[in-house]
Amino acid sequence: MTLRVLEDPARLAAAAAREFAARAARAIRERGRFAVALAGGSTPRAAYELLARDYVDEVDWGRVHFFFGDERPVPPDHADSNYRMAREALLSCVPAGSVHRIRGELAPEEAARRYEEELRSFFAGEEVPRFDLILLGLGEDGHTASLFPHTRALGETERLVVANPVERLGTVRITLTPPVINAARAVVFLVAGGGKAKALREVLEGSADPRQYPAKLIRPGDGEPLWLVDRAAAASLGKGPGRTGGWRESS
Numbered sequence: 001m002t003l004r005v006l007e008d009p010a011r012l013a014a015a016a017a018r019e020f021a022a023r024a025a026r027a028i029r030e031r032g033r034f035a036v037a038l039a040g041g042s043t044p045r046a047a048y049e050l051l052a053r054d055y056v057d058e059v060d061w062g063r064v065h066f067f068f069g070d071e072r073p074v075p076p077d078h079a080d081s082n083y084r085m086a087r088e089a090l091l092s093c094v095p096a097g098s099v100h101r102i103r104g105e106l107a108p109e110e111a112a113r114r115y116e117e118e119l120r121s122f123f124a125g126e127e128v129p130r131f132d133l134i135l136l137g138l139g140e141d142g143h144t145a146s147l148f149p150h151t152r153a154l155g156e157t158e159r160l161v162v163a164n165p166v167e168r169l170g171t172v173r174i175t176l177t178p179p180v181i182n183a184a185r186a187v188v189f190l191v192a193g194g195g196k197a198k199a200l201r202e203v204l205e206g207s208a209d210p211r212q213y214p215a216k217l218i219r220p221g222d223g224e225p226l227w228l229v230d231r232a233a234a235a236s237l238g239k240g241p242g243r244t245g246g247w248r249e250s251s
């Protein structure tokens with residue numbers, strides 16, 4: 001597991017944009033396309049905006065295929081839509097090869113079924129779709145994508161996409177499941193803000209049950225997750241009695 005601590009959210013966004021562009025170039029060089037699942041929430045927005053502003057000529061956007069790690073059960077123009085955030089920050093600014101949104105306007109089960117169909121079609125021939133990159137955030141409760149603590153999706157081993165009831169939020173979210181995320185060639189977490197410090201320490205150093213901190217379930221077989229965090233989110237690392245190590249800080 002590699003941890004990079006950036007001074008502030010702006011430097012975190014810049015590092016994330018650089019990472020995205022580097023992995024896109026490598027995937028396109030090696031396989032002729034770059035299949036990426038975008039994270040939702042607020043943290044990644046600045047990185048998406050940097051990609052749209054500073055990387056228009058750096059990335060062969062026509063070979064980039066955008067997917068989503070999860071979606072809220074809302075239409076694409078709703079303020080809570082992860083698709084809407086990505087469209088405003090990036091997708092409307094670059095000539096992507098394709099954009100595959102999760103149809104939040106449908107009933108969650110139907111949205112999950114259709115999205116799974118779309119994944120199986122795009123990744124035809126792959127038992128489990130292998131994204132070149134999956135971007136993820138981390139919630140203060142240790143969730144990632146829409147894998148929330150003690151929810152049904154955490155134990156999913158067959159489905160690629162599920163409708164996941166989240167009692168605490170009183171809603172049903174549509175999310176990639178752990179097997180798909182862990183099949184990715186690369187997983188990069190973007191974590192900013194002191195509010196995430198406790199969850200980040202628990203995930204990286206704690207021995208709590210992964211059902212309590214679902215981001216602990218993310219262990220890509222191919223490579224270690226890269227954690228891009230700002231200094232505020234990293235404030236509690238290396239202090240807890242339960243530091244299990246296992247991560248190295250890279251400059």
Ligand SMILES: O=C(O)[C@H](O)[C@@H](O)[C@H](O)[C@H](O)COP(=O)(O)O
Nearest residue numbers: 040041042043137138139144145
């Ligand atoms: O749909 C979502 O909300 C995200 O997929 C979710 O997993 C997010 O990444 C975390 O909740 C962190 O959100 P912030 O970046 O807003 O803190």
